[in-house]
Every structure is written in structure tokens, then in C-alpha cells.
Amino acid sequence: MRTAMRIGEVARRSGVSARMLRHYDAVGLAAPSGRSSAGYREYSADDIVRIFHVESLRALGLSLKEVGQALDDPDFAPGEMVAELEVRTRARIAREEDLLARLRTVADAGADRWEQVLEVVALLSGLESGDASSRQRAALSAEAMSGERLARALLDEDDLNVAGALRWALARSGDDPTSVLITALADRDAQVRRRAVSVLVETPGERAVVALRSAVADGDPTVRSRAVLGLADRGDPDVVPALIDLVVDGVADVDAGEALGVIAADGAADMIVAAVVERLGSDAAVRRRIAQALGEIVGPAAASALNRLADDSDEGVAVTARYLIGRR
CATH class of the missing domain: 1.10.1660.10 (Multidrug-efflux Transporter Regulator; Chain: A; Domain 2)
Known part of the structure; x- marks a missing residue:
């Protein structure tokens, strides 16, 4: 069973x-x-x-x-949770209405009312603070800032909590940060490119897809694997060769094998199995990873390939294949 x-x-x-x-x-x-x-x-x-x-x-x-x-x-206590969420939501709506009112005042007042403008400047200063907790507080209050400004702050942020708050604010801004992220993909700093591709995988739209496809050729393995897996999560069948490369190279190979299984389930199993089997070679570690990936793919083609690998000259490959056959 x-x-x-x-x-x-x-x-x-x-x-x-x-x-x-x-x-x-x-x-x-x-x-x-x-x-x-x-x-x-x-x-x-x-x-x-x-x-x-x-x-x-x-x-x-x-x-x-x-x-x-x-x-x-x-x-x-679920009842307490619902009550707290209601209070929190009302408070957030009140803050946003207050911010909207202040922005309208800034727009209407012109050069005579700089107090509100200075509040926005203070918010920007908070995002640029050397203290992570100050940056996080500023990010959680920054929904009304432009998506471009939030994206730039996110690309420079190395604190995970602050980055999470900036992602939250960016999602709430409703702006498209793709242009900033595309530029960041050409940055010399691999960390910046990694942050950019991590945001792109969560960004909707065809421009984000095109940007992710360009990142598949990045020289940094982390950037490359994140882009490939992001495209796979969107169901892009053109990313299959890159997923197979990840399996062969041993870079995020478990996640890549799982992604191949998801795409194969949409009717591309035979094509994917054929492409995977072509990469079998003399390296036993590669053959073992390929066997593991084949174990994620349903259908007779994958089963046939695993049966062949069950007789592999390397005992580790053969044992892996036999185990996966037993799991089917």
C-alpha cells in the first residue's frame, strides 16, 4: 500500500x-x-x-x-488569533489611509508644506541605516514607496529579516521592479545577482521570465540554479536541458530532479527521459544522480531506463536504481 x-x-x-x-x-x-x-x-x-x-x-x-x-x-486559541488579526488589519488600513492623506497634502501644498516631505526623507534614511532593526522598521512602513526604490534597497540588503520586510513591502507596492532587477543581473557582485534572481522568481510577467532565461547562463552556480528552478516552477519546458545540467553537475540536483518529475508529468516524460539518458557516461557519481532523477519521472520510459541502470557496473548506481524501481 x-x-x-x-x-x-x-x-x-x-x-x-x-x-x-x-x-x-x-x-x-x-x-x-x-x-x-x-x-x-x-x-x-x-x-x-x-x-x-x-x-x-x-x-x-x-x-x-x-x-x-x-x-x-x-x-x-483560534478565536484570539482572529480578533488579533482584525485589530492588526484595521490598524494597517488606518496607517495607509493616514499615509495617503499625508501624500495628498504634500501634492496639494507645494513648497509651503515641507513637513510631510521630510517624513518621506526620514523613511529613506531609515532604510539606509547601519542598524538592521532600524532598516527593518523602515521597510515595514515603506509600502507607499516606489517599487524601484524598494528593489534597490533589497539588492543591497544582506540581513535576512530586513530583506524579508523589503520583499513584503515590494509585493504590497504593486510596482514592477523588473527593470531594476534586470540591471542587477549584470552586476559584478555575485551576491547582488543572487538577490536579484531570488526576487525575479517571485515576480510575475513575461519580462521576468526573459530575465530568468538570461540568468541561466550566469557564471555563478547559485544564480544559475535559482533561475533554472524558478523557470521550472513556472512550467517552462525549455528549461529541461538546464535542469539536466544541474543534475549532471551536482548543483541543486535533488531539486532539479524533482522539477524534472513535475514537468514530465505534463506529458513530456519520454522526451525528458531520452535527454537524461543521453548524459550517462563513465562517471559513476553522475550516473547515480541521473538514476535518482529518473526515479522522479513516471511512465514506462523512466522505468525502462532504471531497469538498465539496475545492472550498472557500479554497485552504488545499481543499488540506487533497484531501490527506485521498488518504490514505483
């Missing part, structure tokens, strides 16, 4: 993207209870129930940290 599902099947059945499932796992919010011998995520029925609980609570406006507390605290 089947007891676990891989990430691709969970994504298809739950509607939660593979990228988000990987993020939930990384932050310990909805981690799979099992791992295969090859390191692939295996979700139980209880794991999937928790994923649905996470999605339901996020829809109410809770942060990921608050979702974790709600699910893990046995004394958690």
Missing part, C-alpha cells in the same frame, strides 16, 4: 508550488516526514494535511512564523 508521495505529486494534488513546498521544508514549517535513500522528499498523509492547514492560515494573513506557532502550540 502506498504510504508516501514525492514533491511533484504533492504539488500537483495540493496546488502548492514545488518551490513553496521546498521553502516550507527549509523553514521547518511543513517538512516531509521521510526522505528516500537518495535524499528526495517523501510526504505522508499527515504531512499533506499539515500543508493544507498552513495554506488555510496563510490565507487569513498570518506570517509563516505565526502559522508555525498556531499549528505547534497546543494552547493556541
Whole structure:
């Protein structure tokens, strides 16, 4: 009897993207209870129930940290949570209405009312502070700032908490930061390019897709893998060769194998298996990673390829293939 599902099947059945499932796992919010011998995520029925609980609570406006507390605290009171969310939402609406009123005053007053202009300048100063907590407070109050300005601040930010607040403000701004991010992809600093591609994978629109495709050729493995996986999460079949490269090179190969399984499920299994098998060579480590990727792909073509690898001259490859055949 089947007891676990891989990430691709969970994504298809739950509607939660593979990228988000990987993020939930990384932050310990909805981690799979099992791992295969090859390191692939295996979700139980209880794991999937928790994923649905996470999605339901996020829809109410809770942060990921608050979702974790709600699910893990046995004394958690839902009624109190709803009341607190209502108070928080009303306070946020009041702040935004107050900000809108002040901006209208600035626009109407011209050069005679500089107090409001100075408040905006103070906000910018907060974002540029050397103190991370000051930058975070400024970011959480910066929804009305332009998406371009927020994106530039995000590209310069190395504190994860501040970066999260800036992402939140950028999403709420409603502006398209793609132009700034495209420019950042040409920066000499790999850290800047990594931040840019991380925002691009969450940015909607065809321009973001084009930018991600250009980042696939980046010389930094982290930039390249993030771009490839971001395109895969959008269901881009043209990214299959790049995903196979990640598997062969051993760069984010587990995530790349899972992404190949998701794309293959849309009817491209035979083509993907053929392309994967072409990369088999003399390196046993590569063949083992390819076997692991084939284990993520459903259908007779992948099964046939695994059967051949079950007789591989390298015992590690053969054992891996036989294990994956037993899991099908």
C-alpha cells in the first residue's frame, strides 16, 4: 500500500508550488516526514494535511512564523488569533489611509508644506541605516514607496529579516521592479545577482521570465540554479536541458530532479527521459544522480531506463536504481 508521495505529486494534488513546498521544508514549517535513500522528499498523509492547514492560515494573513506557532502550540486559541488579526488589519488600513492623506497634502501644498516631505526623507534614511532593526522598521512602513526604490534597497540588503520586510513591502507596492532587477543581473557582485534572481522568481510577467532565461547562463552556480528552478516552477519546458545540467553537475540536483518529475508529468516524460539518458557516461557519481532523477519521472520510459541502470557496473548506481524501481 502506498504510504508516501514525492514533491511533484504533492504539488500537483495540493496546488502548492514545488518551490513553496521546498521553502516550507527549509523553514521547518511543513517538512516531509521521510526522505528516500537518495535524499528526495517523501510526504505522508499527515504531512499533506499539515500543508493544507498552513495554506488555510496563510490565507487569513498570518506570517509563516505565526502559522508555525498556531499549528505547534497546543494552547493556541483560534478565536484570539482572529480578533488579533482584525485589530492588526484595521490598524494597517488606518496607517495607509493616514499615509495617503499625508501624500495628498504634500501634492496639494507645494513648497509651503515641507513637513510631510521630510517624513518621506526620514523613511529613506531609515532604510539606509547601519542598524538592521532600524532598516527593518523602515521597510515595514515603506509600502507607499516606489517599487524601484524598494528593489534597490533589497539588492543591497544582506540581513535576512530586513530583506524579508523589503520583499513584503515590494509585493504590497504593486510596482514592477523588473527593470531594476534586470540591471542587477549584470552586476559584478555575485551576491547582488543572487538577490536579484531570488526576487525575479517571485515576480510575475513575461519580462521576468526573459530575465530568468538570461540568468541561466550566469557564471555563478547559485544564480544559475535559482533561475533554472524558478523557470521550472513556472512550467517552462525549455528549461529541461538546464535542469539536466544541474543534475549532471551536482548543483541543486535533488531539486532539479524533482522539477524534472513535475514537468514530465505534463506529458513530456519520454522526451525528458531520452535527454537524461543521453548524459550517462563513465562517471559513476553522475550516473547515480541521473538514476535518482529518473526515479522522479513516471511512465514506462523512466522505468525502462532504471531497469538498465539496475545492472550498472557500479554497485552504488545499481543499488540506487533497484531501490527506485521498488518504490514505483
